[in-house]
Amino acid sequence: MVSIAEVQDRIFKALADPSRRAIFEALALRGGEAAVKDLTARFDISQPAVSQHLAALKDAGLVRGRREGRCAYYRLEPRGMKPLIDWIAHYRAFWTEHVDRLEQLLERMDT
Amino acid sequence: MNPNDKSAPSTGDSLSMEFELPHAPEKVWRALTDAALLAEWLLPVFDFKLDPGAAFTFRTQAFPGWDGTVNCRMLEIEKHRKLSYTWSVPFLDTVVTFTLAPERGGAGTRLTIVQSGFKPDQKREFGGARYGWTMMGGKLADLLGRMP
Numbered sequence: 001m002v003s004i005a006e007v008q009d010r011i012f013k014a015l016a017d018p019s020r021r022a023i024f025e026a027l028a029l030r031g032g033e034a035a036v037k038d039l040t041a042r043f044d045i046s047q048p049a050v051s052q053h054l055a056a057l058k059d060a061g062l063v064r065g066r067r068e069g070r071c072a073y074y075r076l077e078p079r080g081m082k083p084l085i086d087w088i089a090h091y092r093a094f095w096t097e098h099v100d101r102l103e104q105l106l107e108r109m110d111t
Numbered sequence: 112m113n114p115n116d117k118s119a120p121s122t123g124d125s126l127s128m129e130f131e132l133p134h135a136p137e138k139v140w141r142a143l144t145d146a147a148l149l150a151e152w153l154l155p156v157f158d159f160k161l162d163p164g165a166a167f168t169f170r171t172q173a174f175p176g177w178d179g180t181v182n183c184r185m186l187e188i189e190k191h192r193k194l195s196y197t198w199s200v201p202f203l204d205t206v207v208t209f210t211l212a213p214e215r216g217g218a219g220t221r222l223t224i225v226q227s228g229f230k231p232d233q234k235r236e237f238g239g240a241r242y243g244w245t246m247m248g249g250k251l252a253d254l255l256g257r258m259p
């Protein structure tokens with residue numbers, strides 16, 4: 001099982017690249033599906049590069065793609081950002097772990 | 112799971128946890144308010160001051176696109192009883208509140224940690240120097256807000 005932290009890490013990494021962020025944002029603004037060739041027309045990068053960025057976004061679970069003949073289409077994965085905003089589970093583990101450390105510290109402190 | 116965690120299930124947009132500590136509230140208070148001690152059990156802290164409104168930061172693990180800074184602002188200070196400050200990271204502004212209640216005639220402490228505000232921030236303009244995180248127009252923030 002992949003931990004929340006790992007998934008968050010993957011999302012942060014995928015979005016750390018400015019070109020990927022721009023592509024992700026373009027898909028978000030569009031709201032629906034976009035053809036890779038239309039996305040390529042909007043950016044100053046080659047179609048293979050756009051495809052590569054989309055593949056990275058897909059690996060991070062942020063977009064999904066389908067192929068129709070020679071055309072590839074992508075759209076936002078609606079739940080893709082959820083792991084990043086699944087804060088509560090993350091912070092429950094965070095505080096539990098750190099209060100354990102607090103207890104150890106209190107044992108070491110005098111009075 | 113910490114065996115001392117007697118938390119009520121957390122609901123909605125807040126997390127609530129309770130811990131029984133076999134130490135006096137005054138001692139627990141020191142661990143919560145001394146920068147050197149905070150660094151030992153929580154995270155390295157910078158500019159920590161017990162003044163309402165004071166801004167300070169914690170430093171946690173960095174990610175590409177985020178330097179790991181947690182931005183905080185002191186809200187409430189009730190010596191030996193209550194400490195509350197904001198806790199802001201990319202996409203999220205929360206408030207953390209520590210409440211200390213004496214137990215066993217002051218020999219122990221019931222420590223309650225409540226973190227509230229677990230909703231993606233829709234008001235903030237994402238990006239800018241604050242987090243070194245340069246994405247997100249309003250549309251995407253709306254989208255995050257509508258997500259389950």
